Amino acid sequence: MSEVDTPALAGHEPEPEAPKQTKYRVSGTQPFLGHKPGETFEAELDEAQKARAIARGSIKVAGGKGGGKKSALNDAPTGQKKE
Amino acid sequence: MKTVLRNVFVSVDGTDLSDHFTQITVEDSAAEVDSTAFGSVYTQAIKGLRTAQITGTVQQDFAAASVDATLSALNDQDTTFEVIVVGDADTTADISATNPGYRIAESQLLGYTPISGGVGDLSTTDVTFSNAGDLGVERLTVAP
Numbered sequence: 001m002s003e004v005d006t007p008a009l010a011g012h013e014p015e016p017e018a019p020k021q022t023k024y025r026v027s028g029t030q031p032f033l034g035h036k037p038g039e040t041f042e043a044e045l046d047e048a049q050k051a052r053a054i055a056r057g058s059i060k061v062a063g064g065k066g067g068g069k070k071s072a073l074n075d076a077p078t079g080q081k082k083e
Numbered sequence: 084m085k086t087v088l089r090n091v092f093v094s095v096d097g098t099d100l101s102d103h104f105t106q107i108t109v110e111d112s113a114a115e116v117d118s119t120a121f122g123s124v125y126t127q128a129i130k131g132l133r134t135a136q137i138t139g140t141v142q143q144d145f146a147a148a149s150v151d152a153t154l155s156a157l158n159d160q161d162t163t164f165e166v167i168v169v170g171d172a173d174t175t176a177d178i179s180a181t182n183p184g185y186r187i188a189e190s191q192l193l194g195y196t197p198i199s200g201g202v203g204d205l206s207t208t209d210v211t212f213s214n215a216g217d218l219g220v221e222r223l224t225v226a227p
Binding site for chain 1: 160
């Protein structure tokens with residue numbers, strides 16, 4: 001099946017895509033995805049893998065490029081989203 | 084070129100635990116199913132269901148984000164994770180056609196023994212990462 005381009009409707013311009021990559025810092029004692037402890041790196045991690053890595057202390061979110069989707073993973077254990 | 088295992092790379096769910104593993108085995112095998120029938124001169128067999136798993140021995144470490152933190156969490160969960168083994172590498176970037184990596188993209192840990200040993204022993208534990216997907220063991224010739 002071939003893809004068909006649909007012309008954008010007036011007033012419904014597609015929003016620019018938010019940056020997908022997030023900046024992380026390797027916070028654990030072991031290298032993570034080729035990055036040594038203490039290093040920062042940008043990556044687009046699978047949500048489940050990101051949650052596991054943060055939960056066990058392998059990485060911490062060091063800050064994205066802005067405009068990205070907020071992650072509940074940075075939140076307190078109560079699970080409430082930051083404002 | 085013949086290879087001595089000195090710098091094997093072992094990554095479990097993205098965490099590099101190479102400096103804690105002392106033994107590693109990547110296995111991809113198939114069951115032998117007997118297909119011998121009347122009229123056969125020899126017994127015959129065909130390949131049956133395949134088994135993919137990575138087994139190893141790892142030195143225990145309870146530091147943050149190290150062995151126990153990684154394995155105990157993976158043992159507790161039901162979702163799959165990725166395990167990569169390379170014969171001679173510091174990172175997956177060293178994977179090449181002459182230094183392939185072996186990956187189970189969807190593996191699971193079906194059991195974990197955090198402490199096992201006697202007095203004076205180095206604390207080690209044997210682990211088995213079983214295949215939980217359709218891909219089994221993949222042979223990588225470029226970094227994933």
